Amino acid sequence: MNKLTRRQFIKAAAAGIPVAAAEPQLSSGQKSARKPNIVYIFADQMRASALGCYGNKIVPTPNFDAMAAAGTVFDNAISTWPVCSPYRAMLLTGRHPMANGTVSNDAGMRDELPTIAKVCKAQGYATGYIGKWHLEWNREPFVPKQRRQGFDYWAVNNCTHQYMDNFYCTETPEKIRFKGYEPLVQTDLAIDYIKKNKNKPFCLFMSWGPPHNPYNLVPDQYRQRIALEKIELRRNVTERAVVDHLLEKDKPSKKLKESRKARRAVLEDDELLKKQYLQGYYAHTAALDDCIGKIRSALRQAGIADDTILVFSSDHGDMLGSHRMALKQMPFEESINVPFVIEYPRAVPTAKRSYALIAPIDVMPTLLSLAALQCPAVDGKDLSDAARGVVSDQRDAVLIMKMVPGGGPYIANAITPWRGVRTKRYTYANLIDYGPWLLYDNQEDPYQLKNLINKPEHAALQAKLDKCMRELMAEAGDPGDTQQILDYRTARSPRNK
Numbered sequence: 001m002n003k004l005t006r007r008q009f010i011k012a013a014a015a016g017i018p019v020a021a022a023e024p025q026l027s028s029g030q031k032s033a034r035k036p037n038i039v040y041i042f043a044d045q046m047r048a049s050a051l052g053c054y055g056n057k058i059v060p061t062p063n064f065d066a067m068a069a070a071g072t073v074f075d076n077a078i079s080t081w082p083v084c085s086p087y088r089a090m091l092l093t094g095r096h097p098m099a100n101g102t103v104s105n106d107a108g109m110r111d112e113l114p115t116i117a118k119v120c121k122a123q124g125y126a127t128g129y130i131g132k133w134h135l136e137w138n139r140e141p142f143v144p145k146q147r148r149q150g151f152d153y154w155a156v157n158n159c160t161h162q163y164m165d166n167f168y169c170t171e172t173p174e175k176i177r178f179k180g181y182e183p184l185v186q187t188d189l190a191i192d193y194i195k196k197n198k199n200k201p202f203c204l205f206m207s208w209g210p211p212h213n214p215y216n217l218v219p220d221q222y223r224q225r226i227a228l229e230k231i232e233l234r235r236n237v238t239e240r241a242v243v244d245h246l247l248e249k250d251k252p253s254k255k256l257k258e259s260r261k262a263r264r265a266v267l268e269d270d271e272l273l274k275k276q277y278l279q280g281y282y283a284h285t286a287a288l289d290d291c292i293g294k295i296r297s298a299l300r301q302a303g304i305a306d307d308t309i310l311v312f313s314s315d316h317g318d319m320l321g322s323h324r325m326a327l328k329q330m331p332f333e334e335s336i337n338v339p340f341v342i343e344y345p346r347a348v349p350t351a352k353r354s355y356a357l358i359a360p361i362d363v364m365p366t367l368l369s370l371a372a373l374q375c376p377a378v379d380g381k382d383l384s385d386a387a388r389g390v391v392s393d394q395r396d397a398v399l400i401m402k403m404v405p406g407g408g409p410y411i412a413n414a415i416t417p418w419r420g421v422r423t424k425r426y427t428y429a430n431l432i433d434y435g436p437w438l439l440y441d442n443q444e445d446p447y448q449l450k451n452l453i454n455k456p457e458h459a460a461l462q463a464k465l466d467k468c469m470r471e472l473m474a475e476a477g478d479p480g481d482t483q484q485i486l487d488y489r490t491a492r493s494p495r496n497k
Contacts, residue, residue: 215280
């Protein structure tokens with residue numbers, strides 16, 4: 001039996017790990033196998049349909065596609081609160097927003113919770129984080145050590161989306177400036193980390209800012225790969241009934257009306273959509289494809305590719321003009337369906353597709369299980385069997401949501417808070433202030449062009465999905481009351497302490 005050192009014992013207890021089982025038990029005389037590394041890489045605002053392995057034919061993504069061929073692709077990876085900070089808090093804690101404290105952007109998560117980094121560290125792992133953080137109560141670039149949630153190595157800018165000639169911080173607020181494109185710099189830092197830690201197990205998270213807007217901050221060499229004349233708009237760009245419904249209900253201020261007018265001018269023009277949104281978005285995607293290729297190559301050169309659980313995903317998607325809408329926080333597939341590709345030669349089958357529903361809260365227990373590490377109690381489910389190709393039906397539906405008002409998606413799309421469910425086949429959403437809103441059969445209508453809401457022939461299905469939504473809300477501790485959630489956020493803010 002592998003024994004914990006006294007220091008690891010203390011760390012494990014502090015992280016909420018069942019200490020008596022904090023190391024896997026081995027039979028007498030059996031040598032301990034190397035613990036697998038965990039490398040979790042996620043882009044910001046990348047929808048699944050942007051990659052070749054998910055059907056995209058506009059931008060070449062040979063390295064993402066190679067990773068998919070070498071591992072397993074989840075087709076139903078869902079960003080349940082499709083915006084930056086809530087996804088990140090769910091990812092790191094395995095807990096729902098009302099449990100982890102991050103109910104909106106720029107709302108810091110609870111410091112006392114176990115996180116995947118704390119858990120790995122307590123069980124003997126080196127831990128590191130590179131890139132965008134966005135889990136603070138402000139947009140200050142420096143994150144103090146006590147707020148790093150178990151990550152030791154640190155090369156982070158909290159949140160800027162300034163992709164060219166930017167900076168990051170490490171142990172002090174000093175800005176370490178660099179020239180060039182940020183994801184390339186971050187990838188080099190990750191490769192250096194891999195080289196320095198190849199002889200011990202490590203958990204490395206890396207968050208790229210692109211393809212999140214601004215779409216124009218991308219090197220010309222990547223923009224040149226995306227010919228404007230070859231960009232095709234998705235079939236649902238012309239569908240506008242949903243956004244018109246939202247715009248008609250909203251009563252914006254004069255200042256907001258002007259901002260919305262400017263955004264809608266691009267969203268209403270197909271050629272502007274291609275030139276100002278899609279070309280840059282796909283150019284960012286091409287750049288990230290080069291970066292993922294470099295990471296995979298670095299793992300092979302270090303001789304640890306077989307001992308590494310490598311994941312690529314995203315925090316949420318981007319409407320990019322679909323349904324004449326922009327950005328995220330919408331229940332449509334372009335906003336909630338994100339890539340999730342996992343490669344681990346020792347356990348994950350090659351060229352496999354899984355239809356299991358996987359939510360951000362599931363990532364922590366799933367990765368820890370694949371690594372044979374103990375996991376504290378979390379809200380998410382262990383879907384490691386789905387990754388191994390054994391089973392794929394651990395959950396029937398996931399709760400999807402926009403918990404608070406405001407933000408860029410509100411300016412562009414007039415979207416207000418909503419709740420819903422996404423099953424393997426259906427999407428249902430209910431506007432908090434207005435009632436049942438959307439119902440789509442994604443199997444028969446993959447572009448979500450036919451809204452079935454309040455149709456008599458679908459009344460039983462609608463009632464079933466609404467009941468499921470309310471049960472999942474209760475399970476997640478979600479009151480469904482916007483003011484109550486805003487009050488909760490305000491009460492947690494450092495400004496009120």
